[in-house]
Amino acid sequence: NYHDYDPDCIDPLVPELGGEVRLLVRTAAREGQLVYLHHGELVRLELTAVAGGLEARVPVVEPVLRYAFFLEGRFFGSRGGEGSLPRYDRFFHLLTAPGVPDWAVGRVFYQIFPDRFRNGRPELSPRSGEWSYQGRPIVAKSWDAPPDPQQGAREFYGGDLWGVLEALDYLDDLGAGGLYLTPIFKSPSSHRYDTEDYHRIDPHLGGREAFDALVGGLRRRGMKLVLDGVFNHTGDRFFGFREALENPHSPWREAFTFLPGGQYAAFFGVPTLPKLNYASELVWRYFVTGPGAVVRRWIRAGADGWRLDVAQQIGEGGTDRGNARVLRAIKEAARAEDPAAYVFGELAFDTVPYLRARTLDGAMHYAGFANPLLEWLGGRDGYGHPVRTSAAEVWRTLWDHYAALPLGVRQAMYTLIGSHDVPRPLWRLRGDVEKLKLLFGVLLTFPGAPGLYYGDEIGLDQANPYDEWRGDPMNRGTFPWEPERWNQDVRGWVRRLVRLRRERAELSRGGLLPLAGPAGALAYRRRYRGRELWVLAAPEPVRWRLPRARELVADREVEGELEWQGTLVLEPLEGGGDA
Numbered sequence: 419n420y421h422d423y424d425p426d427c428i429d430p431l432v433p434e435l436g437g438e439v440r441l442l443v444r445t446a447a448r449e450g451q452l453v454y455l456h457h458g459e460l461v462r463l464e465l466t467a468v469a470g471g472l473e474a475r476v477p478v479v480e481p482v483l484r485y486a487f488f489l490e491g492r493f494f495g496s497r498g499g500e501g502s503l504p505r506y507d508r509f510f511h512l513l514t515a516p517g518v519p520d521w522a523v524g525r526v527f528y529q530i531f532p533d534r535f536r537n538g539r540p541e542l543s544p545r546s547g548e549w550s551y552q553g554r555p556i557v558a559k560s561w562d563a564p565p566d567p568q569q570g571a572r573e574f575y576g577g578d579l580w581g582v583l584e585a586l587d588y589l590d591d592l593g594a595g596g597l598y599l600t601p602i603f604k605s606p607s608s609h610r611y612d613t614e615d616y617h618r619i620d621p622h623l624g625g626r627e628a629f630d631a632l633v634g635g636l637r638r639r640g641m642k643l644v645l646d647g648v649f650n651h652t653g654d655r656f657f658g659f660r661e662a663l664e665n666p667h668s669p670w671r672e673a674f675t676f677l678p679g680g681q682y683a684a685f686f687g688v689p690t691l692p693k694l695n696y697a698s699e700l701v702w703r704y705f706v707t708g709p710g711a712v713v714r715r716w717i718r719a720g721a722d723g724w725r726l727d728v729a730q731q732i733g734e735g736g737t738d739r740g741n742a743r744v745l746r747a748i749k750e751a752a753r754a755e756d757p758a759a760y761v762f763g764e765l766a767f768d769t770v771p772y773l774r775a776r777t778l779d780g781a782m783h784y785a786g787f788a789n790p791l792l793e794w795l796g797g798r799d800g801y802g803h804p805v806r807t808s809a810a811e812v813w814r815t816l817w818d819h820y821a822a823l824p825l826g827v828r829q830a831m832y833t834l835i836g837s838h839d840v841p842r843p844l845w846r847l848r849g850d851v852e853k854l855k856l857l858f859g860v861l862l863t864f865p866g867a868p869g870l871y872y873g874d875e876i877g878l879d880q881a882n883p884y885d886e887w888r889g890d891p892m893n894r895g896t897f898p899w900e901p902e903r904w905n906q907d908v909r910g911w912v913r914r915l916v917r918l919r920r921e922r923a924e925l926s927r928g929g930l931l932p933l934a935g936p937a938g939a940l941a942y943r944r945r946y947r948g949r950e951l952w953v954l955a956a957p958e959p960v961r962w963r964l965p966r967a968r969e970l971v972a973d974r975e976v977e978g979e980l981e982w983q984g985t986l987v988l989e990p991l992e993g994g995g996d997a
């Protein structure tokens with residue numbers, strides 16, 4: 419049985435309230451029922467036979483539809499068949515427009531940490547001692563020196579947006595369809611998460627002129643731009659926070675949370691990052707709802723979406739209504755400027771409740787993707803402690819997350835193997851290039867919008883020893899622009915897979931299904947509009963009996979007993995397409 423976010427199964431993908439949606443399950447069963455919840459009541463509908471399966475037409479009276487199919491005495495929800503009606507694993511579909519923007523579905527992003535990617539205008543680079551950060555002078559570093567944890571956010575390499583603009587040919591050649599930039603607004607640190615002025619592109623990055631030029635360059639190439647929205651906290655140099663500190667009668671006083679003894683609420687207690695209080699009208703207007711609000715302003719200026727920093731903490735913790743209300747309002751404010759704006763969150767922990775609450779289009783897929791894969795292949799958890807997991811356990815985690823996510827959101831999750839917050843994948847794999855290629859193999863054949871962290875595609879490693887567990891700042895080394903320093907094997911592999919993903923809708927938009935593969939490997943099917951591809955990812959050599967198939971990366975025919983190690987993307991040539 420097959421049912422997923424696929425125009426062959428759900429038509430239209432995003433219907434209007436008051437309309438009707440056609441749900442089709444591709445099945446060999448002759449009859450069945452659709453079981454769904456309407457205002458908390460269970461409703462049963464007969465399924466009628468149509469070409470390829472059974473279908474029902476459901477009136478769209480609620481923004482969310484939760485349903486399962488009842489076929490031959492068993493219930494089929496998002497995880498497969500069960501004897502009783504699944505309580506949690508029903509299909510979960512967010513119905514009303516505007517839904518997840520279509521352009522974001524399956525798109526390949528490239529993440530850039532601007533200070534470290536490329537220096538286009540050396541005359542703009544910060545100079546040593548130009549200002550002080552956390553009481554000590556900033557340091558200008560030479561491009562080839564490794565990051566120094568003692569200096570952290572005080573060291574500047576001088577990368578800028580002119581450099582990003584110069585690199586667009588490189589990114590286009592790689593096949594990237596969009597950029598995600600970590601913060602670019604005026605800030606005193608090199609990571610720029612401590613925003614001083616949300617209305618100014620940092621002059622050291624090239625200011626507004628470089629931003630506009632970059633937007634133009636991206637548009638000409640059909641590439642999209644996602645900015646980092648730091649809306650949980652400001653920097654301590656933000657004018658509103660200065661005002662609040664200096665004047666107890668300032669309207670900005672209520673925008674932060676002051677505690678007795680001159681203390682104030684801050685992100686993880688870090689004093690340079692005072693936390694915003696969304697109980698304040700001023701905060702709402704300034705950041706979200708006002709005509710010049712930060713969220714709206716930069717979408718109007720040409721950005722296509724936002725990545726929300728620490729999304730689960732904005733407007734309070736947990737999944738309480740305050741938090742959900744703010745996240746939804748941010749998404750709606752962005753959509754008011756551009757109905758196709760893409761807004762995803764940094765959700766370090768459980769993503770599913772947030773995404774089911776219709777808050778965001780997706781989230782950074784750590785818990786349900788990056789973490790289990792890196793634990794499996796690298797043998798260490800997110801804190802560096804040894805772990806042992808099997809391919810079967812990894813598959814279960816990937817599948818459980820996939821099955822629990824709303825249809826549509828599944829295909830727009832910002833799916834990753836590395837970022838500026840976690841150790842580089844090659845470092846976690848202790849320099850094992852074949853395993854890195856395998857990780858890219860899974861990333862680029864899995865549902866979601868894959869994000870490539872700059873440098874991972876050329877095999878960038880960290881400068882610290884493999885046993886000295888550390889991400890930031892060692893994962894923020896500079897990009898070496900001399901091609902002889904690139905691992906061309908990795909780059910060529912990534913480039914081929916990105917292209918394949920762009921050519922084959924099964925990989926970019928298709929549903930995910932398990933596939934019976936050999937032990938020790940991940941094996942899955944991707945399906946879209948009746949066409950299907952198979953993926954096998956094996957870190958150790960495995961044997962597998964195959965029907966006649968075309969292997970798409972190397973573009974050759976294979977058949978019969980195969981011994982294999984690495985990633986295979988197969989198009990079955992007989993008998994595979996209608997499983």
Ligand code: ARE
Binds near residue numbers: 727728729839891
């Ligand atoms: C700097 C130093 C750190 C030091 C910290 C405190 O680098 O070593 O511990 O200061 O003094 C930004 C900068 C960081 C900077 C931080 C504070 O990029 O370099 O750290 O500001 O000044 C958790 C959160 C998650 C957060 C990560 C960092 O849940 O939201 O921690 N990520 C975002 C951004 C960061 C950014 C900020 C938040 C702040 O993406 O880049 O930091 O705006 C495990 C843990 C999680 C942890 C996760 C990732 O899963 O359980 O709690 O996420 O790892 O590290």
